[in-house]
Amino acid sequence: MTLSTVSRYFFVVAMLLATPHVATAQQPTERDLTAPLTAEAQASLTPEGVIQLLKDGNQRFLNDESLERDFMEQVRQTSGGQYPMAAVLGCIDSRVPHEIIFDKGVGDIFSARVAGNFINTDILGSLEFATAVAGSKVIVVLGHTECGAVKGACDRVEMGNLTSTLANLAPAIYAVDDVEGPRTSANEEFVQAVAHQNVHMTVQNIVNRSPVIRQLVVDGDLIVVGAMHNVSTGEVMFYEDEMMTAATLAN
Ligand SMILES: [Zn+2]
Numbered sequence: 001m002t003l004s005t006v007s008r009y010f011f012v013v014a015m016l017l018a019t020p021h022v023a024t025a026q027q028p029t030e031r032d033l034t035a036p037l038t039a040e041a042q043a044s045l046t047p048e049g050v051i052q053l054l055k056d057g058n059q060r061f062l063n064d065e066s067l068e069r070d071f072m073e074q075v076r077q078t079s080g081g082q083y084p085m086a087a088v089l090g091c092i093d094s095r096v097p098h099e100i101i102f103d104k105g106v107g108d109i110f111s112a113r114v115a116g117n118f119i120n121t122d123i124l125g126s127l128e129f130a131t132a133v134a135g136s137k138v139i140v141v142l143g144h145t146e147c148g149a150v151k152g153a154c155d156r157v158e159m160g161n162l163t164s165t166l167a168n169l170a171p172a173i174y175a176v177d178d179v180e181g182p183r184t185s186a187n188e189e190f191v192q193a194v195a196h197q198n199v200h201m202t203v204q205n206i207v208n209r210s211p212v213i214r215q216l217v218v219d220g221d222l223i224v225v226g227a228m229h230n231v232s233t234g235e236v237m238f239y240e241d242e243m244m245t246a247a248t249l250a251n
Pocket of ligand 1: 093146147150
């Protein structure tokens with residue numbers, strides 16, 4: 001299939017998935033942040049604007065000012081379709097619940113989680129659905145501090161299926177060559193350098209391994225950005241100097 005054939009296919013799938021949605025006219029600036037996005041509200045957002053909405057949400061979370069949401073009302077509001085602003089690929093770690101740390105509700109973000117936040121074909125396909133089909137404007141690759149998967153990979157832990165899961169982190173471990181001391185979980189600086197490197201490489205891998213996602217980025221409809229969640233403070237730091245945009249892909 002050519003890319004345009006793929007795009008048409010996605011369009012048809014999107015049409016089949018989306019049932020008619022009753023949207024109220026509203027300006028993006030006046031949008032009620034506790035109400036799920038409508039198709040119009042999603043369309044009005046830019047990738048840069050979505051990154052700001054995620055930052056704003058994390059700041060509210062840090063300030064203990066998360067918005068009050070009626071989740072059952074949001075269930076009713078999203079029953080006819082979904083128009084999330086972003087897709088977040090994060091670790092399964094229980095301390096990194098995406099909706100909570102970004103202060104988001106039902107229908108706001110796609111969430112893909114796997115120990116060590118790497119990609120494989122299934123996760124890449126899920127991210128293609130979230131963006132090319134469902135219209136999300138940003139993919140966030142969210143690493144976190146004190147990551148057990150990263151520590152286990154550094155220590156070459158072997159156990160059942162986890163062995164092959166952790167093998168996905170080996171490229172990041174090999175790529176870190178500027179940290180002194182042991183290359184094990186005993187070295188906090190090394191562990192964090194690997195976590196950052198893994199986020200960086202996953203951002204690159206997403207754009208390199210998915211022509212569908214790469215085209216969205218080239219067209220300016222999508223930004224792929226890495227971020228690091230500090231499990232001690234709750235703060236999410238975006239690696240905006242490493243993000244993939246139309247401009248970075250043009251260079
Ligand atoms: Zn983790």
